[in-house]
Amino acid sequence: MGTRRDFLGKMSLTALSLPILYSPTSLFAACEQPYDGPMLRVAIMGLGSYGTRVAKAMVDCKRAKLVGVISGTPSKILKWQATYDIPQKNCYNYDDFDAIKDNPDIDAVYIITPNALHCEQAIRVAKAGKHVICEKPMAINAEEAERMVNACKDAKVKLLVGYRMHFEPKTVEVIRMRQAGEFGQPKFFQGQSGFVMGNPNQWRLDKELSGGGAMMDIGIYSINGARYMLGEEPIWITAQETKTDPVKFKEGIDETITFQMGFPSGAVASCLSTYAMNHLDRFYMTGEKGWVEMQPSTGYGPIKGRTHKGELDQPHSTHQTLQMEGMAQLIFEDVQPLVPVDGEEGLRDLKIIDAIYLAVKTGRKVTV
Numbered sequence: 001m002g003t004r005r006d007f008l009g010k011m012s013l014t015a016l017s018l019p020i021l022y023s024p025t026s027l028f029a030a031c032e033q034p035y036d037g038p039m040l041r042v043a044i045m046g047l048g049s050y051g052t053r054v055a056k057a058m059v060d061c062k063r064a065k066l067v068g069v070i071s072g073t074p075s076k077i078l079k080w081q082a083t084y085d086i087p088q089k090n091c092y093n094y095d096d097f098d099a100i101k102d103n104p105d106i107d108a109v110y111i112i113t114p115n116a117l118h119c120e121q122a123i124r125v126a127k128a129g130k131h132v133i134c135e136k137p138m139a140i141n142a143e144e145a146e147r148m149v150n151a152c153k154d155a156k157v158k159l160l161v162g163y164r165m166h167f168e169p170k171t172v173e174v175i176r177m178r179q180a181g182e183f184g185q186p187k188f189f190q191g192q193s194g195f196v197m198g199n200p201n202q203w204r205l206d207k208e209l210s211g212g213g214a215m216m217d218i219g220i221y222s223i224n225g226a227r228y229m230l231g232e233e234p235i236w237i238t239a240q241e242t243k244t245d246p247v248k249f250k251e252g253i254d255e256t257i258t259f260q261m262g263f264p265s266g267a268v269a270s271c272l273s274t275y276a277m278n279h280l281d282r283f284y285m286t287g288e289k290g291w292v293e294m295q296p297s298t299g300y301g302p303i304k305g306r307t308h309k310g311e312l313d314q315p316h317s318t319h320q321t322l323q324m325e326g327m328a329q330l331i332f333e334d335v336q337p338l339v340p341v342d343g344e345e346g347l348r349d350l351k352i353i354d355a356i357y358l359a360v361k362t363g364r365k366v367t368v
Contacts, residue, residue, distance in 0.1 A: 035062040040328035042133070043068030043090060043106045045097070045121060046113035047076040050135065053300075054110065055084060057320035063328035068106050070097045094121075101128035108133055108158075108331070114209035115216055119144040126155040131331060135162040137220055137353065138346035140211025145350045149343040159343035160327050163224065166337045167322040169314035170303045171228075174285075174292050175338045177307065178231055184288030186230045186267050191222025192282045193298065194256075194274030200248045213254035215353060219273025221298040222283075223352050226261060226269040228339045229285045229292070234261035234269070234352060237366045239359035244276060259356050 068090030108131035152159035203209040239259035249255040256274040283297040290308035302316035329335035
């Protein structure tokens with residue numbers, strides 16, 4: 001998942017041995033130039049609303065192309081074939097997609113199905129010898145995520161997770177500023193992620209498919225945001241759940257969770273994940289020398305933000321286009337985002353989610 005970061009100069013033979021880091025400025029410049037390099041040929045698995053968003057975004061990609069589909073709904077396959085000029089030989093269903101191992105025209109499969117299906121589907125894709133791109137959360141718990149990581153390592157294929165914010169220009173600039181010490185030592189992060197969930201019959205409210213409620217859908221943004229804005233991994237977690245509608249949000253489906261995380265430096269994070277409140281898409285971080293506020297912080301865009309130095313003015317581009325461009329660069333050129341998008345990154349978030357659910361259940365501070 002490496003499409004828009006500046007390449008670091010090749011300063012020495014030692015530097016040449018290191019992976020290149022990405023910067024949005026160079027990516028935007030590159031997008032203005034003709035491209036004649038390798039093309040990442042992608043099949044999308046799961047042709048729902050987000051799969052459609054990714055497919056539309058890929059129309060503008062230069063390094064990645066939609067070439068195949070995997071779906072359990074024949075009518076969707078026919079529609080996508082007509083819309084994106086997909087040949088019949090690159091169309092599969094959930095029973096027969098293992099046959100992609102014999103299809104040299106597909107390099108990677110982007111899994112955009114319900115959370116509980118990710119693990120087994122990813123393992124099958126890896127065994128077929130194709131790179132795996134998986135929407136977040138990459139699984140429903142850390143144990144499944146570890147299985148996915150190991151399967152992809154064994155198959156010698158990439159496992160990438162759909163962390164589109166790791167390529168979003170304003171977010172990347174904030175991470176760069178933090179790494180450069182412009183905020184000083186980070187001290188506090190606040191993340192608010194939520195909206196009012198509508199249709200009570202959708203798969204996200206079915207624990208067998210989702211693995212949980214708001215935390216597995218929107219709360220993961222505050223978890224991941226705390227980590228990349230503070231630049232540390234949490235060492236303890238506390239959490240509390242509030243449920244006002246137990247009919248809609250049945251057992252195992254969290255409606256609202258507030259959670260707190262502590263970090264090795266002494267920094268703390270206070271976060272909210274909810275399916276019961278609108279207008280919650282805000283990150284705030286303060287350090288010894290400065291601060292940053294982003295609102296909206298993770299929506300499809302444009303992202304808006306300001307720091308103690310002024311407004312963030314990096315240009316907006318479709319996140320999924322940048323993500324897919326970036327993933328192609330990562331696979332073919334080893335251009336690495338400032339924050340990883342690999343399976344280990346997804347595993348870290350799921351370990352934290354597991355700890356949050358345990359803290360809710362026990363009422364105790366949980367060590368991560």
